[in-house]
Amino acid sequence: MAAPKVKVSVVVPVYNEAKILPTAAAELVETLETSGWDYEVIFAENGSSDDTNQILEALTRASPRLHALHETEPNYGRALKHAILEARGDYVICEEIDLLNDEFHQNAMKLLLAKEAEMVVGSKAAKGANDERGFVRQKGTVVLNGLLRLSLGYKGTDTHGLKAFRREPLLPVARACIDERDLFASEFVIRAYQMGVDVKEIPVSIREKRRPSVHLFRRVPKVLSLLGRLVWVMRVKGAKGSKKKPGKK
Secondary structure, eight states: OOOOOOEEEEEEEESSOTTTHHHHHHHHHHHHHTTTOEEEEEEEEESOOSSHHHHHHHHHHHOTTEEEEEESSOOHHHHHHHHHHHOOSSEEEEOOTTTOOHHHHHHHHHHHHTTSOSEEEEESSSTTOEEOSOHHHHHHHHHHHHHHHHHHOOOSSOOSSOEEEEHHHHHHHHHHOOOOSTTHHHHHHHHHHHTTOOEEEEEOEEOOSSSOSSOHHHHHHHHHHHHHHHHIIIIIIHHHHHTSOTTOO
16 A cells, blocks of 8 residues: 655745745745645735735635735734644645745755754854855844854854754644744744754755845844844743742742
8 A cells, every 4th residue: 555645735825925825835846746745835915915816716726735824914924823722734745936945845844754853944154055145134034043153042043044844743843932023933942942842954056036025224223123022022021930849820
């Protein structure tokens, strides 16, 4: 008897991606069709004001493997979290519509299927990575990661972007995350480390298909504010809670 197909959910946040969505979706489906997996793709749309929703409606109508979720406002983190919680695969791959890295899919799934990890993070900053984004975007990754290391004790080199994981052990981690905006992806990875999940990084090569949809410098004040809140909840408040004796409220 043939082994059952691996069930994989690929989740892709989308915001105002009408220009690249049809081509990117076709490219993603083409690579997944050759994978041998029983797959679904969940496009996590959030607050788009262009023709993204109309395109998604046509795509999901044409293929039962494609699904769309919607948020009423632009909110990457909430959209990603919603998609993770709604995913039906035994394994989940978090993608970016402007990257779509099949090499990461294959390498990450090999580790997961061999039970060498429960979560695999695709690092743009690890040794062996090839990051072809602009200089400012590259430095933004380095600075954010440095802040996460200093403030939350994170040991890896990247948190935002490509990741793959076994869904069952990571659902409690996703539900525990308090940030549902720009830092959700980072909190998700850091909490996984802290909750004892076997997390491994692998270097990735990335080249963006279009300019960033959100200007980096406009995000900085909000990200710093969210980071402060995250540090308070995970380090200060969490430390106070850990000092309580068992049975005490």
